[in-house]
Amino acid sequence: MGEGHELSAAAAFDALGAAYERAFAASPAHHDSLRRLGEQLAPGSRVLDVGSGTGRPTAQTLADAGHRVLGVDVSPVMTKIAARQVPNAVFRCADIRTLPLDGADAEAGAGGESGAGFDAVCAYFSLLQMPRGDQSRLLHRFRRSLKPGGRLVVATVPLDVEDVGVVFMGQPVRVTSFGAEEFTALVKEAGFAIEWQQSSLFTPDHPEGEPEPHLFLHCRRL
Template identity: 35%
Template sequence: MATPATPPLPGDILPTYRRVADRFAVLRTTALFERPMLDALERATPGRDLLDLGCGTGRPLAQHLQRRGFRLTGVDGAAPMLTHYRRNVPGARTCCRDMRGLALRQRFHALLAWNSFFHLDPTAQSRMFPVFAAHLRPGGVLVFSSGPARGEAYGAVDGAPVYHASHDPLCYRSMLTRAGFRVLMFRPEDPALDRHSWWLCRRT
């Protein structure tokens, strides 16, 4: 996407998603192109308690995970998204929080930050890895999407521009190691996942 005349800022993300939540719920594809990633997560995880961070409406990812027997806790900073999540993933716990500085005082078998973490600016991303570690049990798995290389980019949600950022993959690897993670898989621009770049890691 070309750079908008007024580029969006990282701080615009939550207000934008609050505003477009109802349209997003309609427009978000339910084709589940993410199935290979979800299968990899399921194979790697030692249990079924999963933290869905930046969970959105829960459709279709959380719905699929719930059908697979996962016990879900959805966290999102946009309350209207959680209204849809509760409807789409009945029985799931929900929490309206900004992921930055999250402290739920609970540890999970798996943590999924799909198409959410990459909306943070690089500095905020760097600070998230200890947060991820604090919410995972030893041996738990982390899945997140990023960019394929260092840089900033702009996408759109229902016509509203949104900010994305990424570190260099070597930088991610370093930060993951320092936070106590072992990288199991990194797939840059994965053709099986609509060219999304994603990571599968284990807390050591």
């Protein structure tokens, strides 16, 4: 694939649409992670789902459990699918890097308490098309958007790659990630204690799906 032909994250996931859900939504490790998070949240918690995609499984699982979920995704197509599939959550089409998280909190139903923050932030595989500097800055923003002791759940593909062109489910994209040790160090440096982690290998249910290493981190804001 020649340089310059890669799609933006929005264009790539617009093209994938519901196919992404079919490929990834059955991940046992993802569902295990959501189950673990659900056991830690108080009833009616405020949750920010970063890179919410089609709303399944993350937003739907949490909203069905009675939590107030705000999903943010850069893809207009994904956002429309999510709003249709998970009507008991709120979805915004926006770039999380520039979205004011205090305003997002209010939209999710935070009430009148100024700076109340989120009880949890979920970022399942949503940092992979961002430069390393943006990933680090976002982790710090997530910490600031959380209540004291709030939860961060983040998942990534733990490979040491930077701005590499790949074909993902037929779509040419550029990806950036960190090795597992470097990523966990980045999360700790942003002000989180890692309380649980799980590594797994998952093959997406797609004709072009290949086995991927996945790393899930459950963290608490210090």
